[in-house]
Amino acid sequence: MTAILVTGADLAPQAVKLLEGHELVYAGKTPTEDDLVALCRAHDPVAIIVRYGKVGAAVMDAAPSLKVISKHGSGTDTIDKVAAKARGIEVVAAVGANAAAVAEQALALLLACAKSVVALDARMHAGHWDKATHKSLELGGRTIGLVGLGAIGLRFARMADALGMRVLGFDPYAKNLPAHVQAADLATLWAESDVISLHCPLTDENRGLLDADTLARCKRGVIVVNTARGGLIDEEALLAALRSGQVSMAGLDSFAIEPMTAGHPFQGEKNIVLSPHIGGVTSDAYVNMGVGAAKNLLQVLARQTAASC
Structure with missing residues (x-):
């Protein structure tokens, strides 16, 4: 045997x-x-x-x-x-x-960031009522840039389109894109996206794709979502961009080193929603x-x- x-x-x-x-x-x-x-x-x-x-x-x-x-x-x-x-x-x-599972996790992280789900939940449990002072972000009419248009990226693109978002997509290997995805180069995607979501494999060529330089080229206040691989993001640069306000929120399901250990700089950051690489775990x-x-x-x-x- x-x-x-x-x-x-x-x-x-x-x-x-x-x-x-x-x-x-x-x-x-x-x-x-x-x-x-x-x-x-x-x-x-x-x-x-x-x-x-x-x-x-x-x-x-x-x-x-x-x-x-x-x-x-x-x-x-x-x-x-x-x-x-x-x-x-x-x-x-x-x-x-696991395309459906990961795409749904990306949507969950996007909504959690845009609608302050985690922060408002904590405030409510602490006895607060922030109706008069809080404003969430409306996603309809805004632009989302997807890096990677494989099975997961295309499934998430349908979800974003259903929310009324303009969908930009970068993938040099993707062919015959659906009508709701507008092909774009990375320079355009960085400059025009209100949300950037990563759906590409990690390679030697794209390691650290989101770094200090690319984040600086993004719209101020951009939301970053990553359900792909942690190595796509320079974590130190992302943290600096979050603290400066260049990035308003990040929803992350994968990290450069896993499992995340106690004392990681992301822990305790109010503008990061974290999940332990469980996007595909259903x-x-x-x-x-x-x-x-x-x-x-x-x-x-x-x-x-x-x-x-």
Whole structure:
């Protein structure tokens, strides 16, 4: 029986059923590289399903039978794709499996920022009634700039359009955009957007995409939403922009270093709404991502088996 390593503590039962006939080896919720190397040496998996942790060359070299690395989700930045290609290992992702969940989280963070949901909730619980002094932001008629127009970005674009927002989008790989998304270059997107929302994968080219320079080119008082990858934002620059008022609010679901530890500069900042990278964590997305990851790796294994016959 061939082994499949899961870099997590579990898989959806529907995914487990698809993988019957294989030995599933679970690495736990917070596997280190050393943990994964040890498990690969012990079980020599033919496939790895990546939920948590990073899979680099050392892990791959510890599994000589490894043929495919399948992401439990869409973002493959935690997989060393160059190392995988050099070793003839395919990397696949369950693209779109959590699109609805992440887009909804982006909408929740946007509304929380625009409508001061967290601050007003705290004030109400403390016994205050701020009706006479508080004014929220109306989103209808304002412009939102989306960086990344894959399954998540396009789904969120529909939501923004339904709110009556003008939607600008930047994605050099996107084709045949819907009528409600206006293609724009980054310079235009920074200059014209009242809200900027990130929906692109993290690459070496776009790391720190939102930094002091780009934030300075944005409208004063812009709202920033990030449900993609924390490395897209220079966190120190964002904090400075929030404190100066260049950025009015930020809704963040991902961070440069995860999990966030006590004492992080974002903690306690009144103009940041935080969530612990749970945009794609819903009961439905959990099933969709598990099934997608299982189907993807089985397709690769089947194709490679057929090719070798």
